Amino acid sequence: MTHAIQAEGLRRTYSGGFEAVRGLSFTVPRGEIFALLGTNGAGKTSTVELLEGLAAPSAGTARVLGHDPYRERAAVRPRIGVMLQEGGFPSDLTVAETIRMWAGCTSGARPSVDVLDATGLTGHEKIRVKQLSGGERRRLDLALALLGRPEVLFLDEPTTGLDAEGRRDTWALVRSLRDEGTTVLLTTHYLEEAEILADRLAIMHGGRIVLSGTPAEVTAARPARILFTLPPGIPAARLPLHLRAAEDGGRVEIRTTALQDDLAALLGWARDHDVRLGGLDARSASLEEAFLDIAGRITTETEPAR
Incomplete structure (x- = not known):
């Protein structure tokens, strides 16, 4: 037996008709x-x-250790x-x-x-x-x-x-x-x-x-983030075209699906123009960001039309 937990078409309906679980299927090895x-x-x-x-499920099957x-x-x-x-x-x-x-x-x-x-x-x-x-x-x-x-x-x-x-x-x-x-x-x-x-x-x-x-699979489809501060007198418009992003109080945020390439391009530009990037922070999307993105998208999609 390779799976410790198996759920197939699992449903749970409470008295009054509220369906809390709606056809859940997954396995846990x-x-x-x-x-x-x-x-x-x-x-x-x-x-x-x-x-x-x-x-007991209202429908479907649950198995634990067979x-x-x-x-x-x-x-x-x-x-x-x-x-x-x-x-x-x-x-x-x-x-x-x-x-x-x-x-x-x-x-x-x-x-x-x-x-x-x-x-x-x-x-x-x-x-x-x-x-x-x-x-x-x-x-x-x-x-x-x-x-x-x-x-x-x-x-x-x-x-x-x-x-x-x-x-x-x-x-x-x-x-x-x-x-x-x-x-x-x-x-x-x-x-x-x-x-x-x-x-x-x-x-x-x-x-x-x-x-x-x-x-990693859940977060892979979400953009990575590069954050930094430019020195006074150097606007974000000076950045290479594909790296330009809005400034918020001097803080620049770049969203990218090619973190390594864009970070290399940014660091190369900073070196060539003798620009110091303050508080540089580059990271892939977190699970929290992915979760909030999914939750926000689902809420918007399911919100009744006004």
């Missing part, structure tokens, strides 16, 4: 980090709940880990008591010291859950999701509330799990997180996937 992105209301959570076996996660829950649940947006564990229990309680409900639970160390909670064993910071609670949620040595790990906004160091530690942990063979399905609002972690991703809107691929 074993040992891959797959990010599911979208604006609020795109259908991400509804999709993940179907894959976790928390609800099984229907809802109808064959007993075969799937011991092999997956789930980190929800909020764990909701008893606030008066200590960290150690919470892990011990959860381990009692988990098949083949690994030693608590392992998950405490992996998630940076060593030394917090006697602290009550209600005394943990928001970031520490997220680490506890992740620790509990890892207790059963999952083959497939579902992470719903895993780094919300974490500081920069905690976020990067979590990224390193998720990568190490992937390298050990764990399949990870990730939802996140941090697009930098998806760009750094995901092997592949899909962007949802209105219950459908509108774009999918590797982060």
Whole structure:
């Protein structure tokens, strides 16, 4: 079995007729980090709940490790880990008591010291859950999701509330799990997180996937950007014709689909004319730019005519 997760024509309709998931089809190979992105209301959570076996699809099929996660829950649940947006564990229990309680409900639970160390909670064993910071609670949620040595790990906004160091530690942990063979399905609002972690991703809107691929494939069609400041007295009109761009308070921005060639031409012009380019910044399009471009385009296309 090469695919850990398979969705084919997946639909989910709530009472009242609202269709949150509309014919979703995608696969996630074993040992891959797959990010599911979208604006609020795109259908991400509804999709993940179907894959976790928390609800039955209204139509279509879902398979996790070859099984229907809802109808064959007993075969799937011991092999997956789930980190929800909020764990909701008893606030008066200590960290150690919470892990011990959860381990009692988990098949083949690994030693608590392992998950405490992996998630940076060593030394917090006697602290009550209600005394943990928001970031520490997220680490506890992740620790509990890892207790059963999952083959497939579902992470719903895993780094919300974490500081920069905690976020990067979590990224390193998720990568190490992937390298050990764990399949990870990730939802996140941090697009930098998806760009750094995901092997592949899909962007949802209105219950459908509108774009999918590797982060590089998703951003490749968007123009790169060159930013710099010209010295006083040298207007942007002096630039070579194909590099001319509007100035905004002395700052020049060039959008290009040929970053290397245009950057070489710009630097050559600056050298030949003895011009120093202040604050020069050249970079390919980011996933955030691609996402906002797609979201803006879809909103415009679907907005009712006035």
